[in-house]
Amino acid sequence: MAQVILFLQQLLNGLSLGSIYALIALGYTMVYGVLRFINFAHGDVYMLGAYAGFAITNLLYLFIPLDQFSAISRHTFVPIFLCTGIVMLGAMIFCAFLGVAIERIAYRPLRNSPRLTVLITAIGVSLFLQNMTQFFVGAQPLAFKQLIPVRAIEGLGDLTVLSSQAAIIVSTIVLMVVLRFVIMKTKLGLAMRALSVNPTACSLMGVNNGLVISFTFALGSALAAAAGILVAMDSPSINPLMGNLPGIKAFVAAVLGGIGNITGAVVGGLIIGILETLVVWYSNDLANWFPFLHTLFPDGLSQLRDAIAFAVLIVILLFKPTGILGRVEREKV
Known part of the structure; x- marks a missing residue:
């Protein structure tokens, strides 16, 4: 029974982490869906969302004594x-x-340039955002003031659910519901879906493709900002490079789920988060089963946590490049 509780605890931790990856991955997959390119500056938008939250939180602390709310x-x-x-x-x-x-x-x-040109530009935008952030606020980590007191939620038996984890999971669910409503029930959402299928036909039918693309970037960037705030609330500090690794992992999640598929981005994010958590949990058992791993990784197998996403990317590109929910697309010359 104890092992079952521990396993459920790790699943919960993985869902919390995977929710963050899913929110960031949605930005990658929506932009790819309408423009067919990867916005590698998206991870830095996530970082700037955390910094924006840092500034707003400090302003709130000037007027509201949030530090008095210890519980x-x-x-x-x-x-x-x-x-x-x-x-x-x-x-x-x-x-x-x-x-x-x-x-x-x-x-x-x-927009009409080769994809390689746009890809290089995206990398340039990423570096620009990182360096401008360092220029204005410095490279040193900044402590994010506490918004929600980190406490264990009672009444869940042996499971330990922190208030920050609950905030992440609940916020993600709410944002997913809102996103689905926007995509499926609004005219802009319909235009986004149509644009992802046939941009030329959309233009001929009077759709303002530029407006739809801008809306897609706004929507994806807003979700990345939400992820940045949720992470900042659960971590001791933020820094200008905090978007690098989560951004790459979220990209892997989008590819795993099927780049361009919104549901796939969510599924991929949750899978990556759960895999990372389970690898850390099973690391000691693996080291005991294979003693030579102690020599290769003297600090423990938990340091392989960040390598999991890259291993998944290699496997998915080798065996199912379209991802779990992706479909094969044939390009006509």
Whole structure:
């Protein structure tokens, strides 16, 4: 029974981590769906979302004594979650405008250029955002002020669910529901789906392709900002390079689920998060089964956690390049 509880605990931890990857992966997959290119600056939008949240949180602390709310109770529930919502919404709006600016300034002039040109530009935008952040705020990590007190939620038996984990999972579910509504029930969502199928036909039918593309960047960037806030609430600090590794892992998640498929991005993110967590959990057992691993990895197999995403990318490209939910597309000359 104890092993079952431990396994469920690791699944919960993996779902929390995978939810972050899923939110970031959605930006990759939506942009690819309408433009057929990878926005490698997306991880840095996630980073800037955390910094935007940092600035808004500091402003809130000037007017609201959030540090006095040491626990979540019926007296503090409203101010804590209201302030968290303000921070998240503000960061999402900031990054939505940032995403539109990136698309208009860096990508729109290259829309008819070779894909390699756009890819190199995306890498350049990523480096630009990182270095400009370091220039204005410095390279040193900054402590993100606490929004939600980190406490274990009671009443769940032997499972330990932290308030930050619950916030991540619940926020992700809410954002997924909102995204699905936007994609499936609004005119802009319909235009996004149509544009991903046939851009030329959309243009002939009077759809403003430029507006739809800008909206796609805004939507994906806003979700990345939400992920940045959720991570910042659960981590001790933020830094200008914090978007590199999560951005790459989220890209792997998008490829794993099927790049261009929104449901696939969510599935891929959750799989990557759970795999990472299980590898760390089973690392000691693997080392005991294979003693030579102690020599290869003296600090423990948990350091292989970040390599899991890259191993998954290699495997998926070798055996199923379209991903779990992706479909084969034939390009006509």
